Amino acid sequence: MSDDNLDSLLHKTQQSPSTPLLPDELGYLIAAFLPSQPAALRSKAYLVLSAFCQGVRNSSAVKGKQPDPATETLVQVFEPVVVSRLADSDEHQLREGISFLTALFQVDWQSASPIFQQDGILDFIMDSVDLKPSAELSLLVAHLLSQACGHKPCRAIITSQTTQWLEEYSRHENDPALRAAASVALVKLSRGRAGDAAETGVPEAQAQAQDDELADVMKGLVISGDDQSSIADAVEGLAYLSVDPAVKDALSRDPIFLKRLFSLVPRRKTPNFTAEGPNTILLYGVLLTISNLCAYRPRLTEEQAQIAKLKRMAAANKPSQEPNPSSTLDDDENVKTRVHRLVAAGVLDVFAGAVPGTESLGIRVVAGKALLNIIEDKENRGKVLQSGGAKLLGLIIKHAMSTLSPDTSSKTKQEAKATLDAAHLEPIQALAKLAITSSPVQVFGPNDGAIYDAIRPFSIMLQHSSATLLQRFEALMALTNLSSHSAEAASRVAKADGLLSSIELLLLEEHTLVRRASMELICNLISGSDAVFERYGGAENTSGTKSKLQIVLAMSDVADLGTRLAASGALATLTEAPSACEGMIALQFERHRMLPILAHLIDPATAGSHVAGEEGEELMEDDPGLVHRGIVCARNIFLNIQDEKTRKQIAKEAGEAGLVQGLVNVVKSSPSEAILRPAMEALQFLMDNVKA
Incomplete structure (x- = not known):
């Protein structure tokens, strides 16, 4: 296999991806995926295959048309060369066909799946390991079955004999690589069939027991494995299995396993991961497993929660339906405990080694999800900050x-x-x-x-x-x-x-x-932004300003204390402008609500009958912050009135609203200077204009 041939082919597919491949070129490409080829050559072959498949799809895709013409084209190109090699009795030809079909699943599963489903293909593959049961060929077959079992149409044709073959080799302790590959295939088959059964309503009774057994195998391979291929396969299997609550709980309780899993990620700030290579694949599997262990149940809306409750009630009424004992392992408290175990084992160092330098979108997305779940518990947030988690999240967001x-x-x-x-x-x-x-x-x-x-x-x-x-x-x-x-x-x-x-x-x-x-x-923006201050309290666009003032005023009279504090704080800031004061006075004359609301802020007990003490309602509690804000608003509004007639009318309505008595009560309570001075100024205004 010449590297120059593949370089020429790479140049061709990059320049014109949809150009048909010549027979010799196709032969070079297929042979490049053999495990015996150098890693650099295989990585280049993935680039060629990906560029060619994408080129065909871009040039011949027709939205909504079935069958997909791009898939048909790719199948027509690859099927003859794959089938001819799988039907060949020569082991080298068999290895070429199997390794290429495995790569095609990784690059374009839509075209690989129909080829795998062709009549006789699975028989060719399984006959090859029965007749020529070499370790290398068996490993290639296990990897191909692992890829195929990830897709529902392919799972449908997996025979019991094939499953038995996988189960047999999943117990071969003398060959960790083959054991790991066969176990991953079984994991995908088990999880996939469980999902398929859930869609059709057919129970999968043995799935849980098999998952537990496979999880133990995978965990053991991670802890004791030295072969990178078998470790990568084991991690991939755990990424599938760790969606199960019982498996999550068991993995999180094993600190030796966790530290070994975390150690698979290089501890450096800028790891040089390639776009296609074992490091990236292994890294994604580690992060996906971590994300699964940390995952909380989705937060349901009220409607979704009600539907879920009805489903539980319906299930409880069925005598044959046994409750799932592992379901409680995914409640918030158990997830929080799992996350604490992972943090104690050093999971935060994994993200610092994984995120910088990677070009993998999948790695960044799953890292962001895992960090979100870790940060969910406030106790972890300081540790995340100390580990540089904010910068890592910023890097993920920047890419997005x-x-x-x-x-x-x-x-x-x-x-x-x-x-x-x-x-x-x-x-x-x-x-x-x-x-x-x-x-x-x-x-x-x-x-x-x-x-x-x-x-x-x-x-x-x-x-x-x-x-x-x-x-x-x-x-x-x-x-x-x-x-x-x-x-x-x-x-x-x-x-x-x-x-x-x-x-x-x-x-x-x-x-x-x-x-x-x-x-x-909005309160913060009114205080900090001139543009927002003008939007709510400026002289321009009077009708729009008045409507916004009215909303803020109304929010100062809601039941929630925090909302009232924010809204009345915004009013206190706005009424520093004469234009906002004019708007508030206009609202009082139109709706006669501004002064009662201010009175209620200052002294709810006195003003309650005017604002919140209407029939069927309880008086809202008072608060020193509300008192201060109400007094500042009243003082600012009063001192900005220039027209004498308006002064008298406002003073009269303030007395009717209970504002005068409220101010008197505040002054009598010997408040701080910050409250006493504006309160006295507001009272002085009212007394002067009542006398007048």
């Missing part, structure tokens, strides 16, 4: 965002938000959780640029069509913390494309915490 240009038009940006894969929201959510519970400097470091860079992904998560309500809430909280860092940070948050309108819409959300978070963010 690289396709979204900041210079595109508004319409294009909205489309980009919709096309960003929902899986990429998970590392953004993980970074948001860190930004919620720690200061921006602790999370992003002293460089303000890193803080500013985080605004865009948080903004996109908040507006993404696939974002959950929890993700939107956490984006709001994170942006609130960022906006409190500096006026520049607040201004940049306010300028994020489409963000402010989305935040204002969330003020109408039914969920109390989401409404509160939205109001807190």
Whole structure:
């Protein structure tokens, strides 16, 4: 096999991927996947095969047409050369056909699957190991079956004899590589058939027992294995098996296994992983296993939770239905305990070795998901920060965002938000959780640029069509913390494309915490951004400003204390501007609600009958923060009234609302100077204008 031949073929497929391969070229390519070939040559062969398959698909794909013409073309190209080799009695030819079909499954399973399903192909493969049972050929067959068992159409033709062959070699302790490969095939077959059975409603009774046995085999191979091929296969098998709660629990309780698993990831900041090679495959398997061990159950909406409850009730009424004892192993407390075990075993060092330098999208996505689940428990967040987790998440997010240009038009940006894969929201959510519970400097470091860079992904998560309500809430909280860092940070948050309108819409959300978070963010932006201050309290666009003021005023009178504190804080800041005070007075004359609300903030007991003490309602609790905010608002509004008639009318309505008595009660309570001075100024205004 000449390296020059493959170089020429690589150049050809890169320049013109859909150009048909000549018979000699196809022969070079097929022979390049033999395990005896150098690793560099096999990696190059994968590039050629991938480029050719992609070229055919790009040139002949017709959306919606069945059968897929691109798949048909690829099958027509590869089937004759694969079948001729599998039917050959020469072992070298057999090895070429089997190793190539295995590679085709990895590159383009849609075309490999129909070839594998052809009548007689499986018989050729299994007859070859019966007639010529060499270790090398058996290993190739086990790897091919492992690939095939990952796809439902291929699983359907796996015979009991083939399964028995895999089971036999999965117990061959003298050949770890073959044992691992056969075990992986059995794992995929077992898990796949269990999933197929779930779709059809047919129970798979022996699946759990077989999974437990295979998990023990895989774990043993990882702990004791020296052969990289067998370790990679064992890790791949565990990545499949570790979705089972019982397997998760058993693996997490074995510190020797965990440390050995984690040691498979090089401890360096910039590992030089190739795009196609055992390091990348092994690394993905390790991270996927970790992610499975850390995974929480999906958070259900109220509707989903109700449906799940009905299903459980229906299942409980069936006498033959036995409860699954392992189901409790996946509840939040058990997951939290598992994560603690992994953290204690050093799992955080794995991400520092895995994420930097890799070009694998799969590795970045699964690492982000695993970090999100680890960060879910607040106790772990400090450790994640200490290990550099925020920087790693930033790196993952940067790759995910690289396709979204900041210079595109508004319409294009909205489309980009919709096309960003929902899986990429998970590392953004993980970074948001860190930004919620720690200061921006602790999370992003002293460089303000890193803080500013985080605004865009948080903004996109908040507006993404696939974002959950929890993700939107956490984006709001994170942006609130960022906006409190500096006026520049607040201004940049306010300028994020489409963000402010989305935040204002969330003020109408039914969920109390989401409404509160939205109001807190708006309060911060009013304080830090001149543009937002003008939007709510400026002289321009009077009708729009008044409607926004009205919303903030209304939010100052809701039952939730946190929302009232944020909204009344925003009003206290806004009423520093005469234009906002004029808007508040206009609202009082139109709706007669502004003064009663301020009175209620200052002294709920006195003003309760005017605001919150209506029939069937309880008085809302008072709070020193609300008192201070209400007094500042009243003082600012009163002292900004220039017209004498307006002064008298406001003073009269303030007395009717209970505001005068509320201020008197506050003054009598000997408050701090910060409260006493504005309270006295407001009282002085009221007394002067009542006398007048």
